Amino acid sequence: MLTRDSLTWIVLLLVAAVGYLTTAAKPPTEWGYMEWLQAASFLLAWIVGKLGSSPLAGNNTPPKMQAPALGGLVSITKLPD
Numbered sequence: 001m002l003t004r005d006s007l008t009w010i011v012l013l014l015v016a017a018v019g020y021l022t023t024a025a026k027p028p029t030e031w032g033y034m035e036w037l038q039a040a041s042f043l044l045a046w047i048v049g050k051l052g053s054s055p056l057a058g059n060n061t062p063p064k065m066q067a068p069a070l071g072g073l074v075s076i077t078k079l080p081d
Helices: 004-023 033-052
Strands: 066-069 074-077
Touching (some): 004 033
Antiparallel strands (some): 066 074
């Protein structure tokens, strides 16, 4: 599902990746084993951060009145009856 928050995470990933690549001493085509491990740790840290802000409802969270739209890419909020 594509929401404003998910777009923010995508933009933040791109900004962080460009920042990471600007600090790298060599381009990715010349990376060795350690540079690939550093890039993998960067990617895994981003994934952990993304999963840490999961939109899934907890036990005490009331269900939202939302319905998927556009094949599940976005969700729309239903108005109360």
